[in-house]
Amino acid sequence: MEQATTAVTSGGLADMDRAELEAFIRELILEREAQTRDPNTLTLIAWGGDLDRIWPTTILATTAAASGMDVAVFFTFWGLFSLVREDKRITGTNWMTKGMSVMNRPSASHAGLSKMNLNGMGPTMMRKLAEKNGVAPPEDLLEMAKELDVKLWPCQMTMDLMGLQREDLIDGLGEPTGAATAIERMKRSAISLFI
């Protein structure tokens, strides 16, 4: 280990004292930790696109980032639609993907609820309750996440499947990526959640 700065770069241990030994052991522990599990890293898979899932996703991401954690969110399947720009009414590259965006209006600003959607009344009520209680809406939490350097990764495969183009999505996102990258990161993450 060339970067070692302890006095034991060579030779026997007779002249090494306990403090040096301790520093050396800690250094090797941290070195291995950096390869295997960074206790300060959080990775979320944002699979769900409903308000009741995008809220926990963005609340966990911003809360963790605000406390100094390194956070990445991988948006896949329904979750990817929450990254669509608010003013994009229809997305898609063929009748099937266009039809989907008509039935399932994209953008976090228009997300429904997985329960008690009540034709849109449920989400409206939830947003009112949130406002009354000082809880920011998910589209604001997404902006906050960007300011806190949360990595927001769109899933490339979902973009292809759902016919979403880069220009359909909000600014400030990372490059579209795949499951392999998400797995590589989760391997080292202290917390990985599928939401």
Next chain:
Amino acid sequence: MEQATTAVTSGGLADMDRAELEAFIRELILEREAQTRDPNTLTLIAWGGDLDRIWPTTILATTAAASGMDVAVFFTFWGLFSLVREDKRITGTNWMTKGMSVMNRPSASHAGLSKMNLNGMGPTMMRKLAEKNGVAPPEDLLEMAKELDVKLWPCQMTMDLMGLQREDLIDGLGEPTGAATAIERMKRSAISLFI
């Protein structure tokens, strides 16, 4: 650089033998582990309030606790309703939150199913099948969890949003808490799941 001392708190290492060195290294590894990841700790985020989610939540929590793990469950969003007392028919502090409790009857004892709810017949069938197979209902598993010292934490923000008061909830819960506390605990947990 020889010293006459036997303790390893100071001096050279010439008088330290392999067993002492090994014990010292293990001690430093465990010390770091306690700060970063406790292999015996499980944290669940109970987001879903349907029978088909509360069941896995309470089965995993009690099974892990019975095997000696330190378990905490953070009840948020729909999941929080499963902590409402069975005899509370209506919860909420205004027409919106009251309306929610009317449409989505609270308490684990009255939980529906996310699929095949069939106007309540699905959950009834599931409970019958469970009884026949010796699987305890979730409200009993919650009691069992308390006896096994599982920490049951209501999410403060959800309580505010949904207008749930402390007296609406069953006894034996921890103090209402927030995402930051849940994240802090998950950082050190061997297993963290969002259910």
Next chain:
Amino acid sequence: MEQATTAVTSGGLADMDRAELEAFIRELILEREAQTRDPNTLTLIAWGGDLDRIWPTTILATTAAASGMDVAVFFTFWGLFSLVREDKRITGTNWMTKGMSVMNRPSASHAGLSKMNLNGMGPTMMRKLAEKNGVAPPEDLLEMAKELDVKLWPCQMTMDLMGLQREDLIDGLGEPTGAATAIERMKRSAISLFI
């Protein structure tokens, strides 16, 4: 670079050099790691049986296994139905469990969508979009998973509850198992997700 040392007692460290010390420390770190957390291990709980959950489950499992990870998937609740043979139209051991299989057609090949199922048109569209984009259907990904030595574990309790017999399920699965085994494995897994 051997250094002249003072008297060497057997078991003493005076004759140990830095390289030996380093190797010894690394060995103890890896030994503890093997007991507590294997950075190469992934465990998934496949709870959902819809196409939009079975897809992420099988994509994550095969992608991780292809990169050399040791992967196990524990199929429970609705997820277990995706392991039913394609040609099994009705499963169950009594009118309740038989009725369930009629309403919720088993097998990954017949999985619906949790949103926009549109009486089966949604899944058909999704499969078409997947085919156009070179994404394998989940039933093929399950076969691929087996070839990549992914462990596929049916949940025993769910089999009992839902009246599923071993002969209803596809070949190449592990022995039916329970929550305790899944927890034991997740304790040592670098990544554990509930899908």
